[in-house]
Amino acid sequence: MAVVGSTLGAFMAVLNIQIVNASLADIQGAIGAGIDDGGWISTAYLIAEIVVIPLTGWLSQVFSLRNYLIANALLFLAFSVACAFAANLGQMIVLRAIQGFTGGVLIPMAFTIVITLLPKARQPIGLALFAMSATFAPAIGPTIGGYLTENWGWQYIFYVNLVPGALMVGMLWFSLDRQPMRLALLGKGDWSGIVTMAVGLAALQTVLEEGNKEDWFGSPFILRLAIVAAVSLSLFVWIELTSSHPLLNLRLLVRRNFGFGILANFMLGTALYGSVFILPVYLARIQGYNAEQIGMVLAWTGLPQLVLIPLVPYLMQRFDVRLVIVTGFALFAASNFMNVHMTAGYASDQLFWPNIVRAIGQALVFAPLSAIAVSGIEQENAGSASALFNMIRNLGGAVGIALLQTFLTKREQYHSNVLVQSVSLFEEATRSRIERLTAYFLSRGVSDHALAAHKGVIAIALRVRQQAYIMAFSDTFFLLGIALVIALAATLLLKKPGRIEAGGAH
Incomplete structure (x- = not known):
């Protein structure tokens, strides 16, 4: 209960x-x-x-x-x-x-x-x-x-x-x-540790949340906060390693399974929260979906987990826990790689199978990863292990969202620059397209030829930007897949735990 x-x-x-x-x-x-x-x-x-x-x-x-x-x-x-x-x-x-x-x-x-x-x-x-x-x-x-x-x-x-x-x-x-x-x-x-940790984490989280909007270190506000975060968190680590009664036992991180488990968990948080962030942005910005429509698309990353997660302890009993985790990360990574060739028509139907694969991968990862990471943790260190494991996942999510926001912006600019080089008035295809759009707008009630031509140029510019964004979104899914491949690699470095009985590690 x-x-x-x-x-x-x-x-x-x-x-x-x-x-x-x-x-x-x-x-x-x-x-x-x-x-x-x-x-x-x-x-x-x-x-x-x-x-x-x-x-x-x-x-x-x-x-x-x-x-x-x-x-x-x-x-x-x-x-x-x-x-x-x-x-x-x-x-x-x-x-x-x-x-x-x-x-x-x-x-x-x-x-x-x-x-x-x-x-x-x-x-x-x-x-x-x-x-x-x-x-x-x-x-x-x-x-x-x-x-x-x-x-x-x-x-x-x-x-x-x-x-x-x-x-x-x-x-x-x-x-x-x-x-x-x-x-x-x-x-x-450990009040000095508490203060330095609170100040450092609050500053870091603010930097990650607001950095892309404020142009990162081009903003004095973000630069000052980044310095505060770096100094405070460095002091926190030093205090925790030298204190006789530390708030968190950071020495747990040098234990093989917990350390590599934390790394895999960080990358899991990056991909988990990053994908939940990027999909709604794509559906709203490119497909024009409202909140309810977006929710219906994302439901297929959630609902299958209700069926699958209760089966995971049985799988942990029958198979090597590391194999279950690797399979989960491989499927989660594959679901992102399935989205790297998106087009303007890539919407709910096309996202269905990637979301199903993602749901299966997520369901297989978390419980086995948690079990193998905390196996062997003593009762007195349970609080530190729990805090570190959950904090790192959330921190991974914050880093992932901040990274994806910046990456999406930069890749959209890159693809726009590449596409614009091919959409020039010196190109016959571009001139022909403008003429057709001009005729279209004249037939729709625009009386001035110059205004109709201007609307045609704007329509082409909007289409170029839309294509640049779609390509940028494809790149972000590739980046999420790479993050999960890193998590998979960290899983391969985990030491095999003892026998699992009814899903429990000894």
Whole structure:
């Protein structure tokens, strides 16, 4: 009951990243936010979430796991509802930040409960449930968000948390053992590590979220934040390696399976969140889909996982866990390589099979990768392992989205420059096309010949830019495939764990 309740909480916390992204335009219009400023509605949540994840292991010891988890679950639900009543951008940013700070607790706590409360033989079943939050939630988020926004209004993307949230709180209330709080640990806390980590991660996340929009290091704001992030995170690593009571045990990273598992998990986060970001942008910008239509396309990366993920513990029992992970990464990579030859007519029908292959790959990866990475982790290091594993995946997602935004812009510029060289007035095909378009616009009521010719030139320019964008999107899918090949290579370096019994590593 504790495992189901906590993984339900993790599912909602991850869902609230993507479900809001699908409805961002509607929220921006309702609260009077500009396109650029409205991005902070998502950024505030992500920054708070990534900062709190590393703190959860320590704070759950201070306040007891039961008190800390239930309190944050209740606060998460309260601030979810409060977001629906935000009257302006300032209020929404503050409320989303607090929602992220409380929701971020639910993700690593669910992972910790799985690897500490379940017997080894049952852990993969718990990890399969947790995979629903890690891979299924990002895929299904736009579907739920798009449907609710188009049919009920954007406020319902926040109200939707209430029913499963009440179930989650009830399950946690009755299943988790009461433990005494250890408030004395506050005085022994690694406060210098906490401050440097919080400042560094917040600055880094802001750089990644806003960098492309602000022209990266051409912006003094981004440059200063990047320096703050580099200095703070360097100090954090030094403090953690020299402190007698570190917030996080970074020495876990030198363990072979955990270290390579973290690398594979980082690349998984890059591809997982990157693909969920890039597909809606493509469908909206090139195909003109609305939020609900985009959600219907992405549903095929989510729904098959409901069937497949429960079967993964059985596969872990029958086959070498590394083989299951490699197969998953290979399929996930293949799904991206299937999209590298896109055309203007590449829409929902053409995306169906790549999305199905992607769903199978994602379903096969997460639970086995989690199991092999944390195999052999001691009880006292479970909190650090959980925090690092989940933080790195989210950080991979932030890096992936930032990289893809910049890559898409640069590749569109490159392809535009190449195409424009072939679309010249010195070319007979171009002159012939302009003449046909001029005749078309004259037949549609444009009386002035020069104006009709000008409209024809604009139509050609728009078509060239559309083709450049389509080629750039194809390049981004190729880049995502390469990221997953790197993850696959890291998997091959994992050491074979002991025998799996009923899906559990010994």
